[in-house]
Amino acid sequence: MKQTVLGGKKVNNIWGMVLQEQNQDAVATELGILGMDGSIDRSRQSETYNYLLAKKLMKEAQQKEAETLDKELDEYMHDDKRTLPAEEENGQGFLKRKRSVKDRLGERQEMKYKGRYEITEEDSEERVADEIAYRLCEPKKDLIARVVKIIGKRKSIELLMETAEVEQNGGLFIVNGTRRRTPGGVYLNLLKNTPSIKEEQIKEIFYLENQKEYENKKAAKKRRIQILGKKMKKAIKGLNLQEYDDASRETFASDTNEALASLDDLQDGHHETKMEPDDIIEIDNAHDLEIF
Known part of the structure; x- marks a missing residue:
């Protein structure tokens, strides 16, 4: 005899399992654009649930940031006042690559x-x-x-x-x-x-330039997070979660809200950290700010 819960709802519903797996595949596909792992464990056990926490998202983003951030800083460098296209400002487009020298x-x-x-x-x-x-x-x-x-x-x-x-x-x-x-x-x-x-003299000369670059990188990172958050919200709104059972929808909503809240905290952070003189980057070109 199959086990039932209150209301006569069957626990082992094979068609419900199929629908859940299809929705999980859709979630994985949509979240692929956010740099997250494109696979979700199909087990319905809570121990194997793939939580959509911001820690994982930010960890993966930080791993790629060292390779990509420099290409996205150009609009912040050299007092460049060029306005951004509307599609970039509203998060619909991708950041432009750094222009040639x-x-x-x-x-x-x-x-x-x-x-x-x-x-x-x-x-x-x-x-x-x-x-x-x-x-x-x-x-x-x-x-x-x-x-x-x-x-x-x-x-x-x-x-x-x-x-x-x-x-x-x-x-x-x-x-x-x-x-x-x-x-x-x-x-x-x-x-x-x-x-x-003396080295102290060199650090003093370049301190303001490096401080400005440091602040520019922070601004660029904040903008990346804002665009990421907009894409994340758009992807989630496009999902059809009606076929989930109540427990799955509640867990998904809770984890998603936690991830979005973490992104909002990063966007709203106002902790300004100044660089110590020993941490500044040496610059060998005043115009291009080439970094050794």
């Missing part, structure tokens, strides 16, 4: 060897920094100004002369050898590799 920076600027006027130690820091930035075709004048202020006018002018020599001899390639550094990149590379310049 030529598209982002344009044609490589050649160093202006002669300059507008001669500079010496007797000139003001502002005048020295302005002329160095001009000769290097370097748009980040505030960065060059920090260099002059921290290492001094004499050393800054010496580095300018060394940069001119390197440029006249063919320039300097970036780490992977795919292209030549900008004149500003050569200047900062020489700065970083000059023994007489």
Whole structure:
């Protein structure tokens, strides 16, 4: 005699099992776009239920983040004010790939060897920094100004002369050898590799640039989570869960709400963490922010 529960509902309903398996397959297919495992255990035992918890979702996202995040930061870098397409803003589209260096920076600027006027130690820091930035075709004048202020006018002018020599001899390639550094990149590379310049001075020079990049990455990550949450909600709304029994629907709803709540907590987080000086990234190109 088959066991029954209150109301005469059969526990071992073979057609109910088939419908549940079909719905589980649909759930797995829909959630595949969210980076989750595309298989769900078909057992109806609570011990084998595949919980849709945010921890698993975030763990898998973090594993891929190191490889993909840099490609999605371009709209946050270099003071880029380009507005995003509407489909990206409402979460319907994918983040654009990082544009090529030529598209982002344009044609490589050649160093202006002669300059507008001669500079010496007797000139003001502002005048020295302005002329160095001009000769290097370097748009980040505030960065060059920090260099002059921290290492001094004499050393800054010496580095300018060394940069001119390197440029006249063919320039300097970036780490992977795919292209030549900008004149500003050569200047900062020489700065970083000059023994007489202390490591503390270099960290102080690049601290603001690295802090800005750190905040940009946080903003990009928050935006990724927002888009992910929208896709997740859209996928769940498109599922037909009517064939689940009450217990399965309740468990699914509970776990889904917990996952979405975790995403909302990450989106609403306002804990601003500043980078410690020892944790900053060294930058060798003021314009492109190439990272060693």
